[in-house]
Amino acid sequence: MKFATVLRSALLTLALPLTGCVTATVDEMVFNAPVDGIGDASVVILGRRHASDYETEPDFIECVGDHIAARDKAITVVSELDFINALYPWFEPRTAPLYPEDLEKLMQQAPVAQRLAEMRTQYMIWIDGSTIRTDSAGSMTCGIGPGGAGCFGFGTWGNDSDYEATIWDFTNRAEVGRINATASGQSYMPAVVVPIPIIAPVQGTACDSVGDQLLKFLSSEH
Amino acid sequence: MSGSMISGLEGRYFMPRHIVLLAICALLAACGPNEVAVKGQFPSPLMNKLPLNVGIWYDESFRTHEFFDEAKGRAESGWIVKTGEAQTQMWDTLLPGMFSNVVHMRGKPEPGQMNQAVDAVLIPHVDELQYAIPTHTNVKVYEIWMRYRFELVTPSGKSLAEWTMTAYGKTPTAFLQSDEAAVNLAAVVALRDAGANFATNFTRVPQVQDWLAQRQKRPAGIAGGTAGNAEGSL
Incomplete structure (x- = not known):
């Protein structure tokens, strides 16, 4: 019994620092970055949600926003939900502008123009993409009995992230930058009594990649 | 043991x-079946209000709307999705942001029914609701689709316009998120979509356009009317 406890503790301790490997690629195509950052204006990061078979994850959008706000305190990142609630119903999947030129039509509505002016939104960043599970293999069996519980087996799976961020300049109603980030990684989960997850942080890596590139665009310090 | x-x-x-x-x-x-009583927050629309005094009437079937899907096999479970409360909450938030005045009617608009004096009464119906979860489709999203039917009538029940409208909501799977929570979120997104669709397309419905055009042609002072005798007041 003591041996099992020690073994479990040892396995858990070993599992903590284990993470799978991730390969990330970032393509950047910036047209017109602000020289001195965005000043006291705000930026909003929104997810594209009009595709039928996938949806840009809200937690990814939050992750990119947090990444930017944490590394440059001068940048005000408006929360996605606050923004789309404040401008309902103009940024729902059905009604959201697809091209910068569509902003012109939107700004013709006085209440919308007024609200956007109040929010001082300088840049609107649209992120389109998702993280998918590409393959999985292996098997694991878990059991429970009078003496305890445990698992035995091995599982592995891959994840691919592909995101594209498009930056719109709200003042000039123009697209001023585009960033594409891809990441892929393989996760493993061997189990001898206790499953040991070795997770590849694919989505997190993609978030950091997009966030770093956006920081270069938006921040005067990066 | x-x-x-x-x-x-x-x-x-x-x-x-x-x-x-x-x-x-x-x-x-x-x-037992999975049961979801849809709950969510719905924002007020940001738009210029139409200068209309509109009444709203929710049928019993709308106020208590629920969708029941029986399990197809042993491996599946049935679903009960109750949207009635969330429906009324969403429409009660949306309509006052769209029209200059919105009132709840005392009774269903029909001949002889004493009601408040309004320009028109909107009666929404949910004709159909469908859902899909990842185990049905192998796609990593939960989906809700609804088809609405709207009646725009006079306070005495005469039809002014009738049209259908669809709404769709989906949400991706998330770590530690239950099926029920995901279906609820998809339903909230669908309700928001219904509101967005209605708010942006109401004046584009051909019959509504005709009615609005007729109202504009009338001399000032005729619009409005008395309850139960509002046929000629529109």
């Missing part, structure tokens, strides 16, 4: 039949 009796608190014995009963209860609970 292997003995015939298990020692309980205060030296008393906890009979195995209690455990069996608990297990049966747990199993029966697991066999």
Whole structure:
């Protein structure tokens, strides 16, 4: 019994620092970055949600926003939900502008123009993409009995992230930058009594990649 | 668990039949349908209000709308999705942001019914609701689709316009998110979509356009009317 406890503790301790490997690629195509950052204006990061078979994850959008706000305190990142609630119903999947030129039509509505002016939104960043599970293999069996519980087996799976961020300049109603980030990684989960997850942080890596590139665009310090 | 009796608190014995009963209860609970009473927050629309005094009437079937899907096999579970409360909450938030005045009618608009004086009464219906979860489609999203039917009538029930409208909501799977929470979120997105669709397309419905055009042609002072005798007031 003591041996099992020690073994479990040892396995858990070993599992903590284990993470799978991730390969990330970032393509950047910036047209017109602000020289001195965005000043006291705000930026909003929104997810594209009009595709039928996938949806840009809200937690990814939050992750990119947090990444930017944490590394440059001068940048005000408006929360996605606050923004789309404040401008309902103009940024729902059905009604959201697809091209910068569509902003012109939107700004013709006085209440919308007024609200956007109040929010001082300088840049609107649209992120389109998702993280998918590409393959999985292996098997694991878990059991429970009078003496305890445990698992035995091995599982592995891959994840691919592909995101594209498009930056719109709200003042000039123009697209001023585009960033594409891809990441892929393989996760493993061997189990001898206790499953040991070795997770590849694919989505997190993609978030950091997009966030770093956006920081270069938006921040005067990066 | 292997003995015939298990020692309980205060030296008393906890009979195995209690455990069996608990297990049966747990199993029966697991066999029941998944139930979701949709709950969410809906924002008011940001738009220029139409200068209309609109009444709203929710039928009983709308106020208590629920969707029931029976399990197709042993491996699947049935679903009950109750949208009635969320529907009324969403429309009660949306319509006052769209029209200059919105009132709830005392009774269903029909000849002889004494009602408030309004320009028109909107009666929404949910004609159909469909849902899909990842186990149905192998796609990593939960989906809700609804088809609405709207009636725009005079306070005495004469039809001014009738049209249908669809709404769709989806949400991706998320770590530690239950099926129920995801279906609720998809339904909230669908309701928001319904509001967005209605708010942006109301004046584009051909019959509504005709009605609005007729109203504009009338001399000032005629619009409005008395309850129960509003046929000529529009």
